[in-house]
Amino acid sequence: MDASLPADEPLLQARGLCFSRNEEPVFGPLDFELGRGQALLVLGGNGAGKTTLLRVLAGLLAAGAGEVHLAGQPVDRDHLARGSAYLGHLPGHKAELSTLENLEFARALAGAPAGLDLAAALARVGLAGYEDTPARRLSAGQNKRLGLARLGLQRAPLWLLDEPYANLDLEGIALVNRLIQDHVAEGGAVLLTTHGAYAAPPVPVRTLELAPARRPA
Ligand SMILES: Nc1ncnc2c1ncn2[C@@H]1O[C@H](COP(=O)(O)OP(=O)(O)OP(=O)(O)O)[C@@H](O)[C@H]1O
Incomplete structure (x- = not known):
């Protein structure tokens, strides 16, 4: 956990956060906060x-307007x-590297x-025996598991998980819940998405509902 961030402020705060594409609003303005635990x-x-x-919260896209505060x-x-x-839909692993080499790379980064x-x-994460397997030979669920292993190496207090349960079997869903539970118990915070088909993790959960998508004219 990053001890350099003050512990007495919400880990994440968004104020008036908006994003538009081609002048069409995608979301916002959003106001929310997320505390440690x-x-x-x-x-x-x-x-x-x-x-x-x-992707905006991970710094991969620029917000159209609004502010984000990390620990105040x-x-x-x-x-x-x-x-x-950030754990997104695309795993971002190096396809030709083995699972172990991918983790070595992530550890160095x-x-x-x-x-x-x-x-x-x-x-x-259930990948014992796959140490030498190139990432390109993993199934979708195994790729997600490798992504979960990488997450643990990053030591970031804020986890951003996009549909973390997708492609996982029941044991994989339990694994995600366990990892989230441990991270939150250590003072981290997790922002995760779902389109509603999966259970929420067994930790104190707040919800933020995004408005239904607009159909193109
Ligand atoms: N690269 C892109 N270029 C243009 N429009 C995009 C792009 N990515 C997403 N969109 C549009 O932005 C809107 C929001 O997409 P987004 O992927 O954030 O939705 P989502 O809630 O994550 O959906 P899902 O549950 O299907 O994953 C959609 O209308 C989508 O068509």
């Missing part, structure tokens, strides 16, 4: 803007990218300790 479930049907919101400090896209760990047991990290 909490999860925020972003609800909305297909096209409501959930992924777009997470106004932040720009760079700070958002550094303060959060995150500046995590070299002594970290990466084989154990793979075993924790």
